[in-house]
Amino acid sequence: MNDKKMIEHHTHKLAETIKRLLRRRAIGPLRKIVNKIHEGDLSFLFRFLSLSEQLTLFDLIKDKEKQGYILSEIDRDTFLALVKDMSTAVLIDIIENMPSDDAADLIDELPPEKADAILEGMRKEESEEVEGLLKYQDKTAGRIMVTDFIALKEDTTARDAIISLQKEYSDVEMPFYLYVVDEEGRLVGICSLRQLVVVAPSTLLKSLMTKDVIYVQTKMDQEDVAKIVARYNILAVPVTDDNKKLVGIITVDDVIDIIREEATEDILKMVGAGEEFVETKSVFRSSRTRLPWLFVSCMGGLFAFYIIGIFEQALMQAAFLATFIPIIMGMGGNVGTQSSTIVVRGLATGRLHLRHFTTIVLKELSVGAVLGIFYGLLIGIVAHIRYAKWELGLIVCIAVISSISLAALIGSMVPLCLAKFRIDPAVATGPFVTTSIDIISVFLYFKLATSYLL
Amino acid sequence: MNDKKMIEHHTHKLAETIKRLLRRRAIGPLRKIVNKIHEGDLSFLFRFLSLSEQLTLFDLIKDKEKQGYILSEIDRDTFLALVKDMSTAVLIDIIENMPSDDAADLIDELPPEKADAILEGMRKEESEEVEGLLKYQDKTAGRIMVTDFIALKEDTTARDAIISLQKEYSDVEMPFYLYVVDEEGRLVGICSLRQLVVVAPSTLLKSLMTKDVIYVQTKMDQEDVAKIVARYNILAVPVTDDNKKLVGIITVDDVIDIIREEATEDILKMVGAGEEFVETKSVFRSSRTRLPWLFVSCMGGLFAFYIIGIFEQALMQAAFLATFIPIIMGMGGNVGTQSSTIVVRGLATGRLHLRHFTTIVLKELSVGAVLGIFYGLLIGIVAHIRYAKWELGLIVCIAVISSISLAALIGSMVPLCLAKFRIDPAVATGPFVTTSIDIISVFLYFKLATSYLL
Numbered sequence: 001m002n003d004k005k006m007i008e009h010h011t012h013k014l015a016e017t018i019k020r021l022l023r024r025r026a027i028g029p030l031r032k033i034v035n036k037i038h039e040g041d042l043s044f045l046f047r048f049l050s051l052s053e054q055l056t057l058f059d060l061i062k063d064k065e066k067q068g069y070i071l072s073e074i075d076r077d078t079f080l081a082l083v084k085d086m087s088t089a090v091l092i093d094i095i096e097n098m099p100s101d102d103a104a105d106l107i108d109e110l111p112p113e114k115a116d117a118i119l120e121g122m123r124k125e126e127s128e129e130v131e132g133l134l135k136y137q138d139k140t141a142g143r144i145m146v147t148d149f150i151a152l153k154e155d156t157t158a159r160d161a162i163i164s165l166q167k168e169y170s171d172v173e174m175p176f177y178l179y180v181v182d183e184e185g186r187l188v189g190i191c192s193l194r195q196l197v198v199v200a201p202s203t204l205l206k207s208l209m210t211k212d213v214i215y216v217q218t219k220m221d222q223e224d225v226a227k228i229v230a231r232y233n234i235l236a237v238p239v240t241d242d243n244k245k246l247v248g249i250i251t252v253d254d255v256i257d258i259i260r261e262e263a264t265e266d267i268l269k270m271v272g273a274g275e276e277f278v279e280t281k282s283v284f285r286s287s288r289t290r291l292p293w294l295f296v297s298c299m300g301g302l303f304a305f306y307i308i309g310i311f312e313q314a315l316m317q318a319a320f321l322a323t324f325i326p327i328i329m330g331m332g333g334n335v336g337t338q339s340s341t342i343v344v345r346g347l348a349t350g351r352l353h354l355r356h357f358t359t360i361v362l363k364e365l366s367v368g369a370v371l372g373i374f375y376g377l378l379i380g381i382v383a384h385i386r387y388a389k390w391e392l393g394l395i396v397c398i399a400v401i402s403s404i405s406l407a408a409l410i411g412s413m414v415p416l417c418l419a420k421f422r423i424d425p426a427v428a429t430g431p432f433v434t435t436s437i438d439i440i441s442v443f444l445y446f447k448l449a450t451s452y453l454l
Numbered sequence: 455m456n457d458k459k460m461i462e463h464h465t466h467k468l469a470e471t472i473k474r475l476l477r478r479r480a481i482g483p484l485r486k487i488v489n490k491i492h493e494g495d496l497s498f499l500f501r502f503l504s505l506s507e508q509l510t511l512f513d514l515i516k517d518k519e520k521q522g523y524i525l526s527e528i529d530r531d532t533f534l535a536l537v538k539d540m541s542t543a544v545l546i547d548i549i550e551n552m553p554s555d556d557a558a559d560l561i562d563e564l565p566p567e568k569a570d571a572i573l574e575g576m577r578k579e580e581s582e583e584v585e586g587l588l589k590y591q592d593k594t595a596g597r598i599m600v601t602d603f604i605a606l607k608e609d610t611t612a613r614d615a616i617i618s619l620q621k622e623y624s625d626v627e628m629p630f631y632l633y634v635v636d637e638e639g640r641l642v643g644i645c646s647l648r649q650l651v652v653v654a655p656s657t658l659l660k661s662l663m664t665k666d667v668i669y670v671q672t673k674m675d676q677e678d679v680a681k682i683v684a685r686y687n688i689l690a691v692p693v694t695d696d697n698k699k700l701v702g703i704i705t706v707d708d709v710i711d712i713i714r715e716e717a718t719e720d721i722l723k724m725v726g727a728g729e730e731f732v733e734t735k736s737v738f739r740s741s742r743t744r745l746p747w748l749f750v751s752c753m754g755g756l757f758a759f760y761i762i763g764i765f766e767q768a769l770m771q772a773a774f775l776a777t778f779i780p781i782i783m784g785m786g787g788n789v790g791t792q793s794s795t796i797v798v799r800g801l802a803t804g805r806l807h808l809r810h811f812t813t814i815v816l817k818e819l820s821v822g823a824v825l826g827i828f829y830g831l832l833i834g835i836v837a838h839i840r841y842a843k844w845e846l847g848l849i850v851c852i853a854v855i856s857s858i859s860l861a862a863l864i865g866s867m868v869p870l871c872l873a874k875f876r877i878d879p880a881v882a883t884g885p886f887v888t889t890s891i892d893i894i895s896v897f898l899y900f901k902l903a904t905s906y907l908l
Contacts, residue, residue: 012809038668040685047805166652175648176630176689193647194629198620214492230714231494233707235630235689252706253687256713260684260803263717267799273792283817287824290792297788298829301781302836308777309840315773322769322776323762326783326892327755333787334751334885338727338744345721349714351501355466363737370741375752382756386763431788438780 011041015048022053031060039066043073051081058082068098076109076276077285088114092121099173100126101146101254104133141225142218144258145239145248150178152205154188159201165193174236174251180209187215187238187246215240218247222258227350229255266348269426270341272296293431300435304442311446314454320387321449324379324396325442331375332403332441333434339364339411340429347415347425354419361412368408369401376401395448403441410437465495469502476507485514493520497527505535512536522552530563530730531739542568546575553627554580555600555708558587595679596672598712599693599702604632606659608642613655619647628690628705634663641669641692641700669694672701676712681804683709720802723880724795726750747885754889758896765900768908774841775903778833778850779896785829786857786895787888793818793865794883801869801879808873815866822862823855830855849902857895864891 014037021030034042034057042061046054061067071079071094083091095103095118107115107130119127129147136142150169152161161178169175178196180189189209199208215238216225229237229252239248265275272293308315308325315321343360346352352360380397384390411433415425468491475484488496488511496515500508515521525533525548537545549557549572561569561584573581583601590596604623606615615632623629632650634643643663653662669692670679683691683706693702719729726747762769762779769775797814800806806814834851838844865887869879 012807038686040687044685044804048807048810162651165648170652175646192629193651194619197616197647197651198624230707230710231498232492233494235706252689252710253684256684256706256710259710259713260717263714263721264799264803267717267721267795271792271795272788273796283820283824286817286821287828290789290821291825291828294785294788294825294829297784298781298832301784302833304780304784305777305836308780309774312773312777315776316770319766319769319773319776320763322773322779323759323766325776325779326758326762326896327752329780329783330751330755330758330889330892331748333888334726334748335744337791337884338725341721341725342727345718349718350498353466353502356502363740366737367740367744370737371745371748374741374745375748378752379756382759430791434787435784438784442780 011044012048014041015045018045018057019049019053022049022056027060030057034060035062035066039069039073042066043070046070046074046078051078054078054082064094064097067094068102071106072098072102079106079109083110088117088121092118095130096122096126099146100129100133100148101144104130104143108134108138136218139222140218141216141220141222141239141250142248144222144225144254145218145250146173147248148172149236149238149246149249150175151181151185151246152178154180154182154204154206154209156180156205157201158196158199158203158205158208161196161205162201174249177236177249178205179213179238179246179249180205181246184243185246186244187213187240189213190238213238216250217242223262223348225250226255226258226262230259262348266344266426269424269429270344271430296431297435300431300439304439307439307443308446311450314446314450317454318449320392321446321453324383324399324445327379328396328399328403328441328445329438331379331400332407332437334407335368335371335404336407336411336433336437337430339368339408340415340433343412343415344426344429347419354416357416357420360416361409364408364412365405368405371408372401372404375404391453392449395445395453399441399445399448402444403437406440406444407433407437410440465498466502468495469499472499472511473503473507476503476510481514484511488514489516489520493523493527496520497524500524500528500532505532508532508536518548518551521548522556525560526552526556533560533563537564542571542575546572549584550576550580553600554583554587554602555598558584558597562588562592590672593676594672595670595674595676595693595704596702598676598679598708599672599704600627601702602626603690603692603700603703604629605635605639605700606632608634608636608658608660608663610634610659611655612650612653612657612659612662615650615659616655628703631690631703632659633667633692633700633703634659635700638697639700640698641667641694643667644692667692670704671696677716677802679704680709680712680716684713716802720798720880723878723883724798725884750885751889754885754893758893761893761897762900765904768900768904771908772903775900775907778837778853778899781833782850782853782857782895782899783892785833785854786861786891788861789822789825789858790861790865790887790891791884793822793862794869794887797866797869798880798883801873808870811870811874814870815863818862818866819859822859825862826855826858829858845907846903849899849907853895853899853902856898857891860894860898861887861891864894 018030018033058067058070095106107118119131133143150165150172152164165175176193178191178193179187180191182188189211190213191205191209195208214228214232214234216228218239218241225237236249236251238246239250241247268274272290274289343352376397379400380393383396384393414433415429418425418427472487512521512524549560561572573585587597604619604626606618619629630647632645632647633641634645636642643665644667645659645663649662668682668686668688670682672693672695679691690703690705692700693704695701722728726744728743797806830851833854834847837850838847868887869883872879872881
């Protein structure tokens with residue numbers, strides 16, 4: 001029995017042992033370890049190995065299913081590198097043993113010729129299943145569902161249901177729910193394996209099943225699927241086509257992966273660091289992902305440079321004006337980031353909704369005003385004390401208040417407007433919001449200062 | 455059957471209908487709706503209602519379990535407001551019908567006297583269960599587990615197991631796994647309900663069970679529990695005490711909630727907007743949560759103000775120097791936020807690990823250097839073109855390169871160092887990182903400019 005108390009420690013210890021064995025090319029012990037440990041641990045371990053180490057280990061895995069699991073869990077880049085020199089025959093053998101949703105995902109990543117070769121080489125039944133899934137758009141319910149589920153007719157008895165569970169459905173991924181369908185294969189009810197074993201064997205599914213089934217359609221976005229599974233606390237959700245025909249199920253373990261991925265994606269997108277986790281990629285790839293988003297910030301900076309340039313004359317008379325640029329920009333930037341983060345996350349989790357556009361923006365604006373007045377007074381007083389000039393203090397105070405309030409306004413409006421136009425609100429909200437706040441607040445500050453102070 | 459195709463739309467339509475009925479005080483129709491819709495939808499709906507509307511609806515719910523479900527799903531603040539005027543007797547009735555983990559959570563939120571009164575009034579068996587859970591620290595496995603699970607002895611036959619499933623364990627939350635324990639109640643194996651129905655009825659659990667059980671201990675942090683459930687794709691994980699005695703199980707639906715909560719918590723913490731989702735709270739509460747974190751940014755701004763003050767003489771001679779402050783600060787701030795976000799999220803998801811401290815920091819520094827050189831050259835050239843002064847171009851270029859590289863360095867090191875000292879790396883990393891980058895980069899820039907330009 002595994003003691004999981006120190007699971008992280010344990011995994012990293014294991015990674016070190018494996019690296020040592022790899023260096024010594026101790027194939028025997030490696031083979032033993034690799035085939036003993038859980039595929040969940042193995043795919044986790046893979047993150048800490050180099051490509052050549054991964055290749056060596058991968059070849060030592062005997063079980064095709066374990067190999068398939070690894071391929072479906074690792075990063076896209078690592079996957080492509082791993083399968084690059086693999087023969088089509090070997091790849092077919094692995095992919096045939098994978099759940100159809102994972103197989104479709106992998107085949108979709110491959111270059112078209114290789115993908116076609118694999119689909120042609122696969123058992124007809126399997127390749128049809130995969131091709132069926134590939135018809136659906138990426139990140140929809142149809143794409144992430146598995147097509148092996150237990151579907152029985154309404155007038156099946158509990159006894160017969162158990163028998164077909166033993167015979168027909170011996171390799172179903174989620175054998176805890178049985179779906180009840182009519183003659184046309186349309187979903188009409190659900191019963192749990194548990195209900196099945198506690199009723200009299202002659203009970204018909206019809207009289208046993210729950211008719212109010214929660215289901216999704218193939219076109220639904222995977223994020224919405226995840227929300228439904230989370231909201232109703234279910235272990236699997238059935239997927240139907242437009243005619244309510246049951247075509248697949250989505251299991252909770254895939255939902256967990258979606259929730260984690262989407263959260264990571266949102267967080268990274270917000271700061272303009274790509275969608276996928278880039279830290280494990282090369283320096284070049286990481287830089288290339290992050291470079292374009294910084295362009296927003298660069299253009300904004302050049303714009304601010306131009307604006308301050310307008311006030312160059314004023315600055316020569318009163319150089320001290322420049323000393324407040326960082327604090328006015330910094331406070332605005334931080335409040336704007338807070339507001340946009342709250343709104344982006346709120347929209348993603350369903351805590352906020354586009355329908356309450358005005359309420360959300362007004363709420364943020366009020367919070368911005370409260371924060372602005374607090375810090376405006378504080379910084380204004382510091383300015384007055386430092387330069388013994390109450391007009392300066394007043395102007396700095398007003399500049400901070402307007403910068404922070406505007407920041408809250410822009411920070412909450414930008415993601416809401418993006419969502420309104422059906423653009424993902426997380427897309428580089430960070431750089432965009434902070435940059436526009438920088439420009440506006442610096443301009444306002446200098447305008448105020450030159451109008452009333454000089 | 456619910457068509458979930460337009461689930462969001464549907465829920466909001468429902469919210470509007472309910473609000474209209476509430477305004478008209480149409481209690482009859484309201485009672486009908488409330489008792490018909492799924493508790494998952496109902497608790498979601500509650501977010502869009504005012505407190506008095508929530509109170510009215512809540513009283514109309516007949517089913518105690520449904521009431522309990524709502525109480526466990528809503529925000530802490532809303533919960534406290536809802537139960538404030540509820541009699542102890544009513545509250546006891548609801549809490550007794552809740553899963554023990556949710557009951558413990560709620561009782562923990564209540565004022566001590568009220569909590570004690572409730573525990574005293576509950577059935578002994580129930581209150582003991584809850585008190586047992588309350589002994590464990592918040593956010594640990596012991597606290598989030600449920601204590602009703604199916605535990606059978608090794609020499610039970612499959613037939614007897616099914617019989618006890620029908621009799622003893624009729625209200626277990628996750629009836630799909632059976633845990634096998636020895637005479638002392640120590641966990642020795644697991645078998646699934648599915649295995650149970652496909653074997654001969656006389657088969658002993660001993661010969662049927664999987665011995666290599668993935669389990670966690672009561673003290674494990676809930677985030678680690680979530681990682682394990684996600685890594686091994688399991689529907690429930692058993693929890694043992696220090697003596698390997700089975701004391702509870704944690705089910706995958708709770709794990710989903712943990713994953714979502716922790717992601718929200720991390721995102722909000724990073725920008726200094728509290729831990730819990732604040733947008734649904736009052737303006738005052740929201741401001742109070744966000745105010746202290748901005749203090750970091752304010753102090754930093756005042757520090758930058760002081761630093762630029764040192765160079766006031768230089769600024770009077772060359773006011774144009776001020777025009778580059780925003781771009782140098784902005785670029786550094788954005789790169790720093792990218793780096794810290796990547797590291798915080800990487801640590802949270804296990805993609806990055808403290809063991810690779812140097813590798814991670816060097817990687818980020820390299821990316822920072824690449825980005826810095828690109829934008830440094832770009833901005834330097836603009837500076838040169840604008841002022842026809844190649845020395846200025848060079849200094850701006852160097853300032854941008856060092857600001858961006860430093861930002862990547864600080865952005866990656868701060869969360870890693872926090873993690874090293876066992877402080878949550880997400881804690882207001884945002885304001886802290888951007889502020890320190892602002893100060894250092896502005897200082898460097900002016901130092902360079904005054905040393906070589908004037």
